[in-house]
Amino acid sequence: MKYPWGDDNPYYSYSTYSKRIFGGRIQKLSIKAGFTCPNRDGTKGIGGCYYCNNDAFNPSYCRSDKSITQQIEEGIAFHAWRYRRATKYLAYFQAFSNTYAPLSHLQKLYGEALSHPAVVGLVISTRPDCLPEETLIYLSQLSKEYFIQVEIGIESCYDATLSRINRGHSFDDTIKALDNLSMRGIMTGAHLIFGLPGETIEMMLNEAQIVSQLPLTSIKLHQLQIIEGSVWATEYRLRSESFRLFERNEYVDFIIKFIERLRPEIVVERLSAEAPPRFVIAPDWGLERADAFQQDIREKMLSLQTYQGKLFKFNEK
Numbered sequence: 001m002k003y004p005w006g007d008d009n010p011y012y013s014y015s016t017y018s019k020r021i022f023g024g025r026i027q028k029l030s031i032k033a034g035f036t037c038p039n040r041d042g043t044k045g046i047g048g049c050y051y052c053n054n055d056a057f058n059p060s061y062c063r064s065d066k067s068i069t070q071q072i073e074e075g076i077a078f079h080a081w082r083y084r085r086a087t088k089y090l091a092y093f094q095a096f097s098n099t100y101a102p103l104s105h106l107q108k109l110y111g112e113a114l115s116h117p118a119v120v121g122l123v124i125s126t127r128p129d130c131l132p133e134e135t136l137i138y139l140s141q142l143s144k145e146y147f148i149q150v151e152i153g154i155e156s157c158y159d160a161t162l163s164r165i166n167r168g169h170s171f172d173d174t175i176k177a178l179d180n181l182s183m184r185g186i187m188t189g190a191h192l193i194f195g196l197p198g199e200t201i202e203m204m205l206n207e208a209q210i211v212s213q214l215p216l217t218s219i220k221l222h223q224l225q226i227i228e229g230s231v232w233a234t235e236y237r238l239r240s241e242s243f244r245l246f247e248r249n250e251y252v253d254f255i256i257k258f259i260e261r262l263r264p265e266i267v268v269e270r271l272s273a274e275a276p277p278r279f280v281i282a283p284d285w286g287l288e289r290a291d292a293f294q295q296d297i298r299e300k301m302l303s304l305q306t307y308q309g310k311l312f313k314f315n316e317k
């Protein structure tokens with residue numbers, strides 16, 4: 001059976017999307033460009049979001065004392081050694097808030113990445129409150145020539161949770177940022193975290209309906225992990241009973257229900273968090289590769305004869 005995204009995978013995967021957009025496999029190259037974050041430098045807060053430790057997802061070749069070009073070259077070599085060599089690459093400005101700098105500095109960094117002959121575009125991870133008008137205009141101009149996607153950390157659609165995790169912005173800020181990006185023709189991405197304190201399964205499933213109304217190109221789904229070096233690492237060691245973390249199989253069942261409620265045009269870029277085991281304090285799911293986890297979800301969806309958007313309801317305004 002072929003689904004609306006053009007193949008028999010029961011959800012709209014990133015590999016399907018990249019074949020449609022780029023004609024084949026695309027590889028993201030993480031870049032650490034020396035940004036900080038307003039939730040760490042005192043502008044919005046100090047200490048950051050309680051679950052955050054950026055080192056947990058930063059590949060070893062990424063260091064801000066290296067030039068952008070050097071990180072791209074080392075990233076290409078790193079991925080060629082691990083996987084089949086891609087022919088096209090996206091420079092992924094990943095660590096911290098990658099639009100949190102004056103426009104002239106952003107132009108220098110993004111311009112250097114785009115000048116590399118193998119790089120066809122940028123993926124820029126940032127906070128919804130770090131997108132001033134002049135940055136939006138610049139990204140909009142770039143997007144006429146390159147693939148430009150801005151990834152926003154939604155994390156939760158509930159203001160009470162955002163306050164509880166010390167995000168320092170509201171869900172309304174997220175809605176405005178995504179609207180501003182999308183109306184300028186810039187691709188959008190988002191992260192959500194499941195298992196945040198205070199949220200029930202019903203609240204999390206309801207987020208599928210909420211984010212489906214947003215102008216999103218793609219979404220990354222994560223189970224809450226307690227990461228070494230985060231504020232919650234200390235809290236968890238003192239009061240682990242105040243966290244209710246997903247068991248592995250419980251999360252599989254939850255994600256299937258979430259995907260069933262998700263708008264079918266939104267690309268599901270990631271199904272679970274993938275921090276290296278040395279950083280993960282809890283939950284302990286053992287050693288499982290992300291592709292094996294994805295395969296399990298795929299097989300379960302096929303056996304249940306379900307698919308992305310099966311229970312999606314379009315909200316009429």
Ligand code: SF4
Binds near residue numbers: 049053095096
């Ligand atoms: S998760 Fe993002 S916004 Fe929050 S502290 Fe970390 S870098 Fe800053």
